[in-house]
Amino acid sequence: MSSAPLPILYLGATGYIGGSALNRLLSHPKFNTWEVTALVRSPEKAKLLESFGIKPVIGNLNDAELLESLAEKSHVVFSTADADNFPAIQTILRGLKKRHETTGDVPILIHTSGTGVLYSMDGGMFPGKVIYDDTNIEQMASLAPSQVHRNVDLEIVNADQAGYIKGYIVIPSTIYGIANHKLVQAGISNCHSDQIPTLIKIALKRGEAGMTGKGLSLWPDVDIDELGDLYYVLFDGILNENPAVGHGVDGYYFGANGEHPWYDIAKAIAVALHELGKVKSDEPTSFEVEELSKYFGYEALGWYYGSNSRCRANHSKAIGWNPKKTSEDMIKSIKPECEAIIKKLEAEAEAAKAA
Structure with a gap:
């Protein structure tokens, strides 16, 4: 039937x-x-x-x-x-x-x-x-x-x-x-995702990778x-x-299957963009308060990028979810993300010139 x-x-x-x-x-x-x-x-x-x-x-x-x-x-x-x-x-x-x-x-x-x-x-x-x-x-x-x-x-x-x-x-x-x-x-x-690409684009505009405060707050x-x-x-x-x-x-x-301080993302962006010749240093610096509005659109969002958010996915794993990748894999993903974003921005700039 x-x-x-x-x-x-x-x-x-x-x-x-x-x-x-x-x-x-x-x-x-x-x-x-x-x-x-x-x-x-x-x-x-x-x-x-x-x-x-x-x-x-x-x-x-x-x-x-x-x-x-x-x-x-x-x-x-x-x-x-x-x-x-x-x-x-x-x-x-x-x-x-x-x-x-x-x-x-x-x-x-x-x-x-x-x-x-x-x-x-x-x-x-x-x-x-x-x-x-x-x-x-x-x-x-x-x-x-x-x-x-x-x-x-x-x-x-x-x-x-x-x-x-x-x-x-x-x-x-x-x-x-x-x-x-x-x-x-x-x-x-x-x-493409949102958080990491946003920080990459800001680093390219700013000329150096940045973080809110000391980058010590944690996210999964x-x-x-x-x-x-x-x-x-x-x-x-x-x-x-x-x-x-x-x-x-x-x-x-x-x-969620890993946890990182915001500093680790900022540092990985700094290293990747410095290797690619796009920023002056392989060390990130803290955003000035006025930069939070300038680069994030409004100040509260910039502070959000320094927030804590911690969790453990015990329910997800109890139903059979079995993730393997960790924060180390996230850090490894940042240079390819930088390369892809640079390529896309350069293509957009060329298209704008030709228009």
Whole structure:
């Protein structure tokens, strides 16, 4: 007896995280039994997605009527596009609630947050002492509503507690590595992360690598391909009713397998760019306060790059996630990232001259 395809809505297919997670899901043995719809802004990328067995819909997270309708039609929603779009998550939840009320189905929402939710603004001056554990329900519940990403995360947890969805929140850390999977090669997904490339670009503009304060604050890290594995393991566990896979208040999954002080990133950028002849010293220096606004766009973001955010991915590992790469691999990834960014910036400059 044949059954209807599993309807899945995928948000963020063209992104760095979302593309890598979707790439892993393409290899799932049950992929051909799913009907995956991807909301994308680009008609060109929409056409390319079709060749991977994915149904594209042109639109964006601000198309509330469209987004709500797509969510209502879906048993599963992967939200990997924006950790902080509160109106969009409300729209998705409205659609999922309608589905529950009209069909009795309890749909699944897998949302992407970030370890910024754990941060403390310590100015890069000392390592933080608080380490969060994704198996510790009380500790996770203690996070203040004012923390970055937290308003969106709480909306999902509250919907789960109301009983009309099962909510799962993946919390990536500093993600590193240039993605090079099939969706990147096809010109669909972004291949670069955010934090490390931002600091590389600032170093190129500044003429020397920089850090907030002394760079002593700590953050966790994760390889992009291994983060993609986490989404695969989590979704497979949901489908197979793995008892270790909790949801709602027990539905947090850190994507982290290493830990580094901000200084280590700044030093690796300094060494790489000095070897490439792009900065004057292989030692980083502290940002002056006025530089935080100048280079980060606004001062608070510059201070964020000196925050502490510490965690252990015990829940993620308990469900079968088995990452191997560590902070040493992150440091090794920085010179290739520098080379790729320099090449891209030089190509853009040449194109601007020719225009």
